[in-house]
Amino acid sequence: MHIPFGRPEAMAKVSGGSNAPNLFGSVKFYQMTNSVLIVADINGLPDSETDVFGFHIHEGSGCQGKGFSNTGNHYNPQMTKHPSHAGDMPPLFSCSGRAFLAVLTDRFAVSQIAGKTVVIHSMPDDFTSQPSGNAGEKIACGIIAAI
Numbered sequence: 001m002h003i004p005f006g007r008p009e010a011m012a013k014v015s016g017g018s019n020a021p022n023l024f025g026s027v028k029f030y031q032m033t034n035s036v037l038i039v040a041d042i043n044g045l046p047d048s049e050t051d052v053f054g055f056h057i058h059e060g061s062g063c064q065g066k067g068f069s070n071t072g073n074h075y076n077p078q079m080t081k082h083p084s085h086a087g088d089m090p091p092l093f094s095c096s097g098r099a100f101l102a103v104l105t106d107r108f109a110v111s112q113i114a115g116k117t118v119v120i121h122s123m124p125d126d127f128t129s130q131p132s133g134n135a136g137e138k139i140a141c142g143i144i145a146a147i
Helices: 066-071
Strands: 010-016 024-031 036-043 055-058 099-105 117-121 138-146
Touching: 010 117, 024 138, 066 117, 066 138
Parallel strands: none
Antiparallel strands: 010 024, 010 138, 024 036, 036 099, 055 117, 117 138
């Protein structure tokens, strides 16, 4: 497989809310032949008991509202049970407040998620609880913009 190093097809600039004001970073989306490569580089994750944070694509198109309420639920066009939502991603593991993640998925194309949101949660996703994985409050958000 060829790993792209050029310009992604979409990107979200992630910013923390009032409960994580120093959190920032980017999530880049590269369209591959039959999949999407997602590369997240996040800084300023708050100290937590586990240093593991839920990470999802949500159906909403904005980061407004108290606690990023405009992000809505996980992106789930096939109406599957959690953790099979198209927007379910592996968790972010903090290393002194920084997380880096690269994951390949075939659950969507970049064109299908442009305009949606990326959300970081305060706790790890349990991959069991319906519908959201009991991942705690939303602490950061970014809008996925086509480039």
